[in-house]
Structure formats: structure tokens, C-alpha cells
Amino acid sequence: MxxxxxxxxxxxxxxxxxxxxxxxxxxxxxxxxxxxxxxxxxxxxxxxxxxxxxxxxxxxxxxxxxxxxxxxxxxxxxxxxxxxxxxxxxxxxxxxxxxxxxxxxxxxGSSWPIDRCSECDIVIVAGGIGLAPLRPAIYHILSNREKYNRVVLLYGARTPDDILYKNEIEKWRSRFDFEVYVTVDRGTTGWKGNVGVVTTLIPRAPFNPENTVAFVCGPEIMMRFTSLELLKRGVKEHNIFLSMERNMKCGIGLCGHCQFGPAFICKDGPVFSYSQIKDLIFKREI
Amino acid sequence: MEKVKFYYLAPEELNKIFDYFKARGYKIAGPTVRDNAIVYDEIKSVNDLPLGWTDEQSPGSYRLKRRDDKALFGYVVGPHSWKKFLFPPILTLWEAKRENGKFKICESGYDGEKFVFVGVRACEISAILIQDKIFGGGQYAEPNYLKRRENVFIIAVNCNDPGNNCFCLSTGTGPKVLTGYDLVLTEVISEGKHYLIVEPGTEVGAEVLMSLDFREATPDEIEEAKKISGEAINKFKKEVDLDGVVEMLQSNYENPLWEKISEKCLTCANCTMVCPTCFCNTVEDVTDLTGQSAKRIRKWDSCFTLEFSYIHGGSLRYSTMSRYRQWMIHKLSTWKNQFGMLGCVGCGRCITWCPVGIDIVENVKLFRSDVLKFKT
Incomplete structure (x- = not known):
């Protein structure tokens, strides 16, 4: 592993x-x-x-x-x-x-492998409040922009009112070296952007799958389907990273609550590669 | 350490060892009879041990019975384990006070108690060593556990008669005590003789024996003790082949057999409470009525409760099946990935204290035959 x-x-x-x-x-x-x-x-x-x-x-x-x-x-x-x-x-x-x-x-816990993906395309896929743990990675990548190839953010929120960090996203969007796509599950009056779940953005997002590292965070079901969609585009299993969530009481692997098969989400995760956890994330009640 | 010496003790001479430690501020904890069971509690002398008692165990059943001798250790393990001393069921981790708009957090949790554990079985030593690894062997250590653990003197005892639910021979954790002890006893009762052979396992243990002027055991006495404890391995009634069980269980998460073997489970959590290795815990944050002081209290928890896997929106393991599966796969499989050994020491407590008699050994056997059937 x-x-x-x-x-x-x-x-x-x-x-x-x-x-x-x-x-x-x-x-x-x-x-x-x-x-x-x-x-x-x-x-x-x-x-x-x-x-x-x-x-x-x-x-x-x-x-x-x-x-x-x-x-x-x-x-x-x-x-x-x-x-x-x-x-x-x-x-x-x-x-x-x-x-x-x-x-x-x-x-x-573990972190997004930002230092191990220089010269790669970076695809960040966030659902809802899943953008929060990805924002430190975005800051890091943008302040070391020359190290990475294309950088893409695909962000899905429930409604336009649920979009986090609106001002910042607008700033990011105005950069020529950061591709930002936002979608909402349900549009409201005045919304002129994408409507649909975040996975629908993946097929046409501009990245070279062969050389792409993906960071994914959102509801578990969103991460499952995002992983499948990324795999379909040809992103490698060990280059897809997910941030998992479970009940935690101690945060240091001593309370047992966050077990996910052999892993403790708190200390072995929360960031795992898809290849580490693919055998478990499609099973129920693990 | 020079060549290990064996000493001869008459049963009541154990008191000398107890007194030695009492004079040095230790409390003596050992098996004693209470509420028709043999529990671990503070004892004063040899007379508090379950003299002449034995236990009869089967799935879902535990009964004390009189023996026809005065054996000190003529029973196996009861509902308690030593973890209640090292990893207390309820413990205040820290207290916080509000002062001038700030709050101050003060560590609590260990008050300096020192213990001699008397009559620790081989399986229980394995369980202690497992918890040592959990609480002290990883990236983060649990300081309360480590402080308690440093202040324990272990007097182990070899099991001469494994119980009906004992299967430590299969888990490789008994019946003979091989490691992790300061002193180990073998109790000999034959032809009107009743004595203990004591062997030190640490420098401290050797010093204690030396300073108390016990007489060295004769070769005949040593031979007799070895013979009696050596016969234990032929007396097991429960055995199971655990070879390959780690891989087998992790590749069978979705086997329909889980439904069948968890059918009777009441999710009462008894198995996890009596288990000497189960370490799951939760914390409660409480305040006093004025809201000026707060505490964090740690309590034993169990993967069998619905709250255990709760995250916003609901519990992840909502079915009984998934909770039984989590427990059994953890004990016999994922524990190995996490800590390098199995989480089961073959003590049989979970079988005895399960109110409906669910038997982990039988369940392993069911899995084995089911998986074999699939293969052929």
C-alpha cells in the first residue's frame, strides 16, 4: 500500500x-x-x-x-x-x-501530495464544503505555479447560494493560469452557469489524463463517481487522491472510531490514494 | 542476569511478596470472588484469592464451582481483564477552568497508583503487550496508559487446566507464560503436596525473590511443576486453524455468511467490554452547572453501538451485520494491518459472556468451510 x-x-x-x-x-x-x-x-x-x-x-x-x-x-x-x-x-x-x-x-492526518506532482496537470474536484480542505492546496499550488502544468478546479455546489469563497473563486477565475469551472445541482433565477453534478464537468475539462494528479473532496458518493469518471478519462488509480470522513474522537488513532477496514482515517488518512481504498469505498457499511 | 533460579513457595508465602510491595506503596490486584464470579480487584492477602474455586464455562454460560482442593489458581479467566487498571473504563483526561474570560486546561488522569498484578495468565500478558503496542507503539502515545504501565509488577501464573472456551493454543498466546512477566508461578497440587514454583523474568523479579529468603526449589519439585504445566496443551477442547484468516476475512466483506452468523447478535457490546484487547473509547465533554469549569471524560466504547459510527446525517454501520462484521474482521484480520498481530488472544471471554452464546471460533470454522466450498 x-x-x-x-x-x-x-x-x-x-x-x-x-x-x-x-x-x-x-x-x-x-x-x-x-x-x-x-x-x-x-x-x-x-x-x-x-x-x-x-x-x-x-x-x-x-x-x-x-x-x-x-x-x-x-x-x-x-x-x-x-x-x-x-x-x-x-x-x-x-x-x-x-x-x-x-x-x-x-x-x-495525511496531506495532499503537492510536492510529488510537479510537472503534472492538477485537477481539483470539490463538492460543497469539500472545497475547504482543498483550499490550502490551491494556495500552495498558486504560489508555486511554475512547478505545475495545467491547473483545473471543478467545483459543484447545491445552489448558487451555497457556493463557498465566492470572491476568491472569481479572482482565481480571472487568472490565465488557472481554469475554474463551477456547477450547481439546482440553478436559481439569474444563474447563468452550469447546472448538473460536478462529475458532468470531468469529460470536457482540459487536462492530459496520462500526466494528471487529481485531488477530490466532497460527499462520499460524489467522490466515488468522480473517481470512476476520472478513471474513464484515463487518470491512473494511484494519481487520484480522496479525502475521507468518519466519526473521530481522538484524531490520533487511539479511539477506534474512524476505522475504515485496516486504515484509521485520522492517522493513515484523511487523504488516501484511490488505489489504497478502492476495495472498500464501493462496499456498504464499512 | 545470572542463571535463572527456581524458588519454592508454600501457598501462604505469597503474602511475603505482597507485603514487600505494600511496604513500597503498591496495591495488590488479583482475582477474587464477587457476585458469583471471579473478578480482578484489590486484595489484601492470599486469603482473598478464590481458594478452592473453579469456573465452568461454555458459550453464554459461566458458573463457579467448588474444587476438592485449596488451589489458588484453579480456574481460568472471568469477566474482568487487567485493562481495567491500565486503561480505566472511565477516566478524566483533563479539566478546564474559565478565568477572566480565558480558559485554562489542566492535565489529569493519573494519580500515581502502583499495582502488583497477581495471577496474570499467558493470554492476558499477550493482551497487555498488544495494548502496549496500541497505546505506546505508534506515532502518538497515550501518556496515561504509559504511566500506569510503568508502575506495574506482574506475577503471572501458568495455566494447568484450560477452560472450555479457551483457545490460546490456536492463537499462539498460551497456555504457558513465556514473556512479559516479572515473576511466573506454577501451582503444584499432587499427593497431598501443595506448593508454588516461582521463576523470575526480570532483574526486579529476581531481586524480590532473593531478598525474601525463599528456599530454592529441588530438581524434583521443578520437574513436577514442568510436568504439570506441560500437560496443559493436551487438555484443550477448543481449537481453530487461524492460518490465512487475515486474508480470508478481508476478501469476504460481502459474503452472505455475515448475515447468518450475526443473526442472533443483540449488539449488547458485552464481547467488547470483556475483551482484554478491545481499546475503542469515546470522550464526553461536560461542564458544571455554572459553566465555569469543564472536563473531558474518556469512556470505553464499543463498535456494536449505533452511535459509534455516527457522522452528521446518520450512522454508517446501521445494521447488526455490519457491526458484527466490523468487530470480527478487526479482531482477526485488520488488527494485523494496524498493529502487526491479531487482536485476539484466545481467552474465550467473548464466547462465555455473549448472552446468546455467539462463538467466534465456530464462526471462523464456518467461514473456512464456506470459502473452501467456493473454491472447489
Missing amino acids: ELVEKELLTTIQNPMLPLTFQVRSRRQETKDTFTLEIEPVESGVEFKFLPGQFNMVYVFGVGEVPISISSDPNRWNRIAHTIRMVGVVTKAMGKLKKGDLLGIRGPF
Whole structure:
């Protein structure tokens, strides 16, 4: 089994104790999704991470959940988490304001193999909030643009109102060296873009399959069909990378919750190559 | 260490070892009878051991019975395992307090308790070594476990009579204690004689024996002990061929047999609670009524609950079949990928304590014959 790039960057001595971070800003992205920018409270903490890694984020007295990091990996100590309010903890996070505190354990998990795909075409396929863990990879790729061939983003949201990072996507779109395609499942009045699931963008996206590395993140069903569509175009199994999600309590492979066959999503993943997990992702209730 | 010496102890002389450690701040934990079962708890002396008791086990059944002698270790394993001391069922990991608009997190979890484990079986030592690997052998270590583990002195005992549900011979983890002990005992009862032969496994163990002035065992006594413990391997009633089982199970996720073997399962989680290697846990974050202090409490969890696989939108393993499959494949297959060994030590607890008597050994056999049938 090929191992996804992984590096231990945590500054935490006891990986079970959170460090205190404070909210610098809060930005509403869509109706149910927001981004918190946070920084360590203690001076002397150097928080570095790799694109695709996640933190265990704790709200005082409420609970702790895994959330991917969505900020620029070159900006240390200025961490962003883009969060959708779906449960008790994420709803409590939605109420945080500038200056409020959070507990952070991390960064944990494997990362997108951005250093191993220079001279390749990069295809980034995101569904919904799946764009958040891909954004650090996009930042990295764009600031090292000369290393890569064509770079393509295929992004699918439910409706035009659910599109994340709208201003940024528009900026990305205006670059001549970044091909950005957006589609929505359901259009609304005034929407003049693509309508349809994100997989429909794959057959005509401009990349050379032979020499393409794909980063995929979104709902599991979307990742399954995206993988099949990419394979159909001729992208190699070991060049397709997916970011998986499971229940996690510890983030460090000790609680057992995130098991996916032989893998712990938290420490062996969340980023896996398609060839690592293809035997399991089409099976039910693994 | 110089040549290993064997010592002779009369049964009550074990108290000398207990006293030695008590004087050094250790608590003695050992088997004792409570609520009609042999459990592991703090004991004061040899008299607290289940003297003259044995257990009768079969799938879904456990009964204590009187023996016709005063054996100290004349039974096998009960519902408890040593993990309750090393990996406590409920543990506060840390506490946090709100102060001037900030919160401060303080580590908790270990208060410096030291234990002597008495009567640890070969399978249980294997289970401890497995949990050592899980909590201390990977990229991240669990500091609470490691601190507890450092402060344990293990007095093991060779099994002379495997129980009806024991299959450690098949998992290669018993019945004789080979490693991981400070002292190992063999209990000899024959022709009116009743004594223990003790052998040290570590420097510390050797020092303890030396300082307590026990007499060295005679060659005849050593021979008799070896003979008795050596006969154990001929007494197994449960055996299973585990060769190739890792690959077999992982290539049979969708075999319809899973439905059949999990048909009776109540998803009660008993098997995971009694298992000496099961390590899954969850955390609860709680606050006091004022909201000024918070705690994170870790508790044993089980892959048999619906909540275990919950992510926003629902539980991934919603059927009983998928949860039984997860458990059995983990124990006998994916554990090997994760930690380099099987997660089963053949202690038979999951068979005994399953209220409907589901038998993992029988299920392996069913799979074997089913897969063979497919091949031919």
C-alpha cells in the first residue's frame, strides 16, 4: 500500500491536551457555513500544517469535532476553519465572535501530495464544503505555479447560494493560469452557469489524463463517481487522491472510531490514494 | 542476569511478596470472588484469592464451582481483564477552568497508583503487550496508559487446566507464560503436596525473590511443576486453524455468511467490554452547572453501538451485520494491518459472556468451510 505523504508537525507534547486559540475574525460564507480565522493565545507556539490536514476543534464545555484546515499553509499561526453548522458543536462554533476562545489539537492526518506532482496537470474536484480542505492546496499550488502544468478546479455546489469563497473563486477565475469551472445541482433565477453534478464537468475539462494528479473532496458518493469518471478519462488509480470522513474522537488513532477496514482515517488518512481504498469505498457499511 | 533460579513457595508465602510491595506503596490486584464470579480487584492477602474455586464455562454460560482442593489458581479467566487498571473504563483526561474570560486546561488522569498484578495468565500478558503496542507503539502515545504501565509488577501464573472456551493454543498466546512477566508461578497440587514454583523474568523479579529468603526449589519439585504445566496443551477442547484468516476475512466483506452468523447478535457490546484487547473509547465533554469549569471524560466504547459510527446525517454501520462484521474482521484480520498481530488472544471471554452464546471460533470454522466450498 502506497503511503500518502505525512509529516509530524505538531507542537503539542501531550496530543490529548488542547491548546488555546482565539478567534481573530468570523466570516459568513453561506447561509449555514462560516469561516473562523484563529491564532494561538500563547506566544511561542508555532503552528504549521500541511494542506489537507485537520484539527480537533473544541468549544468550551460543548465538545470537540474534527475540522479540516482551510487557510494558506504558508501563513503560520493564522489558521482558518470553514465550518458548516450541522451538529451541536458546529452550531456552538457558529456563535463565536472575535476574541472568543477555542481548544485546538493538531494538525493531524495525511496531506495532499503537492510536492510529488510537479510537472503534472492538477485537477481539483470539490463538492460543497469539500472545497475547504482543498483550499490550502490551491494556495500552495498558486504560489508555486511554475512547478505545475495545467491547473483545473471543478467545483459543484447545491445552489448558487451555497457556493463557498465566492470572491476568491472569481479572482482565481480571472487568472490565465488557472481554469475554474463551477456547477450547481439546482440553478436559481439569474444563474447563468452550469447546472448538473460536478462529475458532468470531468469529460470536457482540459487536462492530459496520462500526466494528471487529481485531488477530490466532497460527499462520499460524489467522490466515488468522480473517481470512476476520472478513471474513464484515463487518470491512473494511484494519481487520484480522496479525502475521507468518519466519526473521530481522538484524531490520533487511539479511539477506534474512524476505522475504515485496516486504515484509521485520522492517522493513515484523511487523504488516501484511490488505489489504497478502492476495495472498500464501493462496499456498504464499512 | 545470572542463571535463572527456581524458588519454592508454600501457598501462604505469597503474602511475603505482597507485603514487600505494600511496604513500597503498591496495591495488590488479583482475582477474587464477587457476585458469583471471579473478578480482578484489590486484595489484601492470599486469603482473598478464590481458594478452592473453579469456573465452568461454555458459550453464554459461566458458573463457579467448588474444587476438592485449596488451589489458588484453579480456574481460568472471568469477566474482568487487567485493562481495567491500565486503561480505566472511565477516566478524566483533563479539566478546564474559565478565568477572566480565558480558559485554562489542566492535565489529569493519573494519580500515581502502583499495582502488583497477581495471577496474570499467558493470554492476558499477550493482551497487555498488544495494548502496549496500541497505546505506546505508534506515532502518538497515550501518556496515561504509559504511566500506569510503568508502575506495574506482574506475577503471572501458568495455566494447568484450560477452560472450555479457551483457545490460546490456536492463537499462539498460551497456555504457558513465556514473556512479559516479572515473576511466573506454577501451582503444584499432587499427593497431598501443595506448593508454588516461582521463576523470575526480570532483574526486579529476581531481586524480590532473593531478598525474601525463599528456599530454592529441588530438581524434583521443578520437574513436577514442568510436568504439570506441560500437560496443559493436551487438555484443550477448543481449537481453530487461524492460518490465512487475515486474508480470508478481508476478501469476504460481502459474503452472505455475515448475515447468518450475526443473526442472533443483540449488539449488547458485552464481547467488547470483556475483551482484554478491545481499546475503542469515546470522550464526553461536560461542564458544571455554572459553566465555569469543564472536563473531558474518556469512556470505553464499543463498535456494536449505533452511535459509534455516527457522522452528521446518520450512522454508517446501521445494521447488526455490519457491526458484527466490523468487530470480527478487526479482531482477526485488520488488527494485523494496524498493529502487526491479531487482536485476539484466545481467552474465550467473548464466547462465555455473549448472552446468546455467539462463538467466534465456530464462526471462523464456518467461514473456512464456506470459502473452501467456493473454491472447489
